[in-house]
Amino acid sequence: MVCESIPKYEDMAGAKKPDGTAWQTISEMSYCDKPVKFRKGDSVKLISNYDTTLHPL
Numbered sequence: 001m002v003c004e005s006i007p008k009y010e011d012m013a014g015a016k017k018p019d020g021t022a023w024q025t026i027s028e029m030s031y032c033d034k035p036v037k038f039r040k041g042d043s044v045k046l047i048s049n050y051d052t053t054l055h056p057l
Contacts, residue, residue: 003032009055017056024055 007029011022038044 002036003034004030005032006030 007026009024010027012025015023017023
């Protein structure tokens with residue numbers, strides 16, 4: 001792994017889920033700002049993981 005970008009979640013003002021808890025949304029993400037060298041023919045794999053139990057759509 002070269003980089004991991006981490007989300008910061010915050011409550012949405014006044015928005016409530018059916019169970020009465022606050023809806024949360026991503027308010028910012030950490031950046032991956034270190035350069036990575038690529039050459040012609042290299043392969044890149046990007047993986048995104050979403051916890052829809054903790055943060056439903």
